[in-house]
Amino acid sequence: MSTETRSTSRRALLVKVGLFLNGIVGVALAVPIVRYLLSPLAREKNPGYQSWLSLGQLAQFPAGQTRLATYRNPIVNPGDGQTANIACWVRNVDDRTFQVFAINCAHLGCPVRWFPQSNLFMCPCHGGAYYQDGSRASGPPERGLFQYQHKIEAGNLFIQAGELPTPGQPVAIKLGGKSPCACEPPCA
Amino acid sequence: MRLIEKIVAWFDLRLQLGAPIGDIAKHQVPRSSASWFYVFGSAALTVFILQIVTGILLALIYVPSAGEAWDSLQILNHNVALGWFIRALHGWGSNFMVAIVLIHMVQVFLFGAYKFPRELTWIVGVLLLLVTLGMAFTGQILRFDQDAYWGLGIGASIVSRVPLIGPWAVRLMLGGPIIAGVTLSRFFALHVFVIPGVLIAFVGVHLLMVLKLGVNEWPMPGRIVRRATYLQEYRELTHKDGVPFVPDAIWKDIVFAAFVLLSIALCAVYFGPFGPSGQPDPTIIQTAPSPDYFFLWLYALLSYLPPSAETPILLIGPAIAIVVLLGLPFFAGEGEKSWKRRPIAVLVILLLAVGLGALTHLGTYTPWSPVMNAWSSLPIPSAYLRGRTALERRGALVFQAKQCHNCHPR
Numbered sequence: 001m002s003t004e005t006r007s008t009s010r011r012a013l014l015v016k017v018g019l020f021l022n023g024i025v026g027v028a029l030a031v032p033i034v035r036y037l038l039s040p041l042a043r044e045k046n047p048g049y050q051s052w053l054s055l056g057q058l059a060q061f062p063a064g065q066t067r068l069a070t071y072r073n074p075i076v077n078p079g080d081g082q083t084a085n086i087a088c089w090v091r092n093v094d095d096r097t098f099q100v101f102a103i104n105c106a107h108l109g110c111p112v113r114w115f116p117q118s119n120l121f122m123c124p125c126h127g128g129a130y131y132q133d134g135s136r137a138s139g140p141p142e143r144g145l146f147q148y149q150h151k152i153e154a155g156n157l158f159i160q161a162g163e164l165p166t167p168g169q170p171v172a173i174k175l176g177g178k179s180p181c182a183c184e185p186p187c188a
Numbered sequence: 189m190r191l192i193e194k195i196v197a198w199f200d201l202r203l204q205l206g207a208p209i210g211d212i213a214k215h216q217v218p219r220s221s222a223s224w225f226y227v228f229g230s231a232a233l234t235v236f237i238l239q240i241v242t243g244i245l246l247a248l249i250y251v252p253s254a255g256e257a258w259d260s261l262q263i264l265n266h267n268v269a270l271g272w273f274i275r276a277l278h279g280w281g282s283n284f285m286v287a288i289v290l291i292h293m294v295q296v297f298l299f300g301a302y303k304f305p306r307e308l309t310w311i312v313g314v315l316l317l318l319v320t321l322g323m324a325f326t327g328q329i330l331r332f333d334q335d336a337y338w339g340l341g342i343g344a345s346i347v348s349r350v351p352l353i354g355p356w357a358v359r360l361m362l363g364g365p366i367i368a369g370v371t372l373s374r375f376f377a378l379h380v381f382v383i384p385g386v387l388i389a390f391v392g393v394h395l396l397m398v399l400k401l402g403v404n405e406w407p408m409p410g411r412i413v414r415r416a417t418y419l420q421e422y423r424e425l426t427h428k429d430g431v432p433f434v435p436d437a438i439w440k441d442i443v444f445a446a447f448v449l450l451s452i453a454l455c456a457v458y459f460g461p462f463g464p465s466g467q468p469d470p471t472i473i474q475t476a477p478s479p480d481y482f483f484l485w486l487y488a489l490l491s492y493l494p495p496s497a498e499t500p501i502l503l504i505g506p507a508i509a510i511v512v513l514l515g516l517p518f519f520a521g522e523g524e525k526s527w528k529r530r531p532i533a534v535l536v537i538l539l540l541a542v543g544l545g546a547l548t549h550l551g552t553y554t555p556w557s558p559v560m561n562a563w564s565s566l567p568i569p570s571a572y573l574r575g576r577t578a579l580e581r582r583g584a585l586v587f588q589a590k591q592c593h594n595c596h597p598r
């Protein structure tokens with residue numbers, strides 16, 4: 001073997017060593033980068049996905065009526081502005097039974113509106129409609145409105161909220177998957 | 189004059205770009221391709237450059253924060269000199285870009301330009317279409333108004349329906365549990381860094397292949413593409429009946445580019461910027477969100493799909509469409525190029541155009557949506573009441589008082 005080929009093969013080896021070192025460094029850098037990117041998935045580390053918060057005094061929700069309530073999301077970042085204010089519908093059936101519906105249509109999340117005369121929730125987007133108990137009346141939604149779990153403490157109505165309800169979510173499926181009439185509070 | 193030549197020579201000695209640029213300019217293209225039908229690719233590139241320039245200009249004022257984005261758009265519209273014009277240029281530029289990319293694609297499809305050896309050019313082109321639509325969607329989000337907010341909700345709801353990974357995908361998309369500041373930040377990063385980077389890379393590859401493989405010749409009925417002979421035939425064609433790209437072909441590109449830019453500017457001046465509509469406050473529910481023009485067909489489709497078929501169609505449909513588009517050059521890589529001998533190709537285009545056109549048209553007046561602000565006690569026309577029984581009139585009263593007008597307008 002001539003000196004030249006020997007030295008090229010040595011250099012070729014050094015190139016491989018260099019690439020190998022870069023591979024190790026690359027992995028060492030990739031792990032934190034990927035973890036950073038996936039951080040929204042680490043639910044346990046982000047408390048407040050589902051926490052109890054007050055919608056205010058019961059007196060605001062007269063019996064037999066459905067009223068709009070708003071709350072501030074439990075997790076708020078400085079840049080969130082108004083987006084952290086969330087609305088929901090509170091239905092006081094008979095002062096003992098309550099239902100709290102998400103504002104988001106169970107079809108694709110548009111804000112449903114309550115029409116007291118016709119006793120219907122209607123969605124402005126694709127024409128979804130729901131009965132007063134939140135069950136599906138017509139249109140593209142596959143199911144009734146999402147419902148928040150709620151409790152009454154010291155004359156205040158509390159709901160468990162903190163995450164945007166979407167049709168595919170396990171939480172959402174748990175909440176109000178069946179006709180809400182069928183279950184007495186606490187709806188679990 | 190001598191001075192300029194000297195300066196040019198000084199630079200060229202160092203950059204060595206003169207010769208390759210000269211080659212590109214002088215390379216022979218089939219005489220038939222120096223046609224007005226071949227100007228859409230370069231027009232798309234021109235609009236893309238306009239989008240980069242106006243995008244950077246907007247970034248000078250825009251604040252990508254959920255709490256302030258809407259206000260910064262108002263400032264652009266009202267307080268910054270000609271801010272409204274730059275916004276309008278960018279908005280109209282995006283509409284033109286999607287339109288031109290689609291026209292370009294239809295032309296390439298009907299002229300059989302995706303066949304051997306330009307399969308990869310087509311595939312990169314399909315990716316460019318997807319990336320362009322990605323720009324259109326993320327751009328619509330950056331106009332952080334009510335439509336953008338609820339549009340994100342719709343996007344999240346669609347993503348959540350993906351089996352198994354849906355809920356995780358939603359959280360990755362939103363960056364947190366709800367639509368908020370982080371959501372806007374990640375869409376800003378996508379719209380301003382990630383997607384444009386990909387777009388520039390793909391455009392580079394796309395252009396490179398157009399130059400290396402030569403532009404598609406005008407398809408002649410009966411001139412069949414065969415893998416074994418095509419390259420040779422194309423070479424002969426450009427030798428025998430070729431013209432230099434500059435100036436024989438490029439002048440049409442240049443003229444059309446100017447026409448497109450002028451049209452965008454005229455639209456911007458005449459129609460003004462898009463929105464922003466109401467503030468992105470989720471507690472303001474008096475809103476009827478609707479997407480921008482190029483997604484209206486989807487909006488209509490979502491209203492008409494039967495509930496049980498919706499999720500599969502929504503998730504599988506786009507995947508099939510993309511696979512078909514990407515696979516097209518592989519199952520139709522040879523054969524007839526001319527649309528005159530490809531009736532099915534023409535039919536497919538017509539069908540798609542009519543279908544998308546009809547859905548878009550429906551999307552502009554949403555016959556499926558309740559009229560949310562219908563005046564519920566609007567009187568029933570007296571013509572319906574004349575000669576009715578008391579019971580029937582009572583029914584009319586119910587109709588009038590129960591907000592039935594919302595869904596059953598006259």
Ligand code: FES
Binds near residue numbers: 105110123126128139
């Ligand atoms: S989002 Fe309500 S019907 Fe589609």
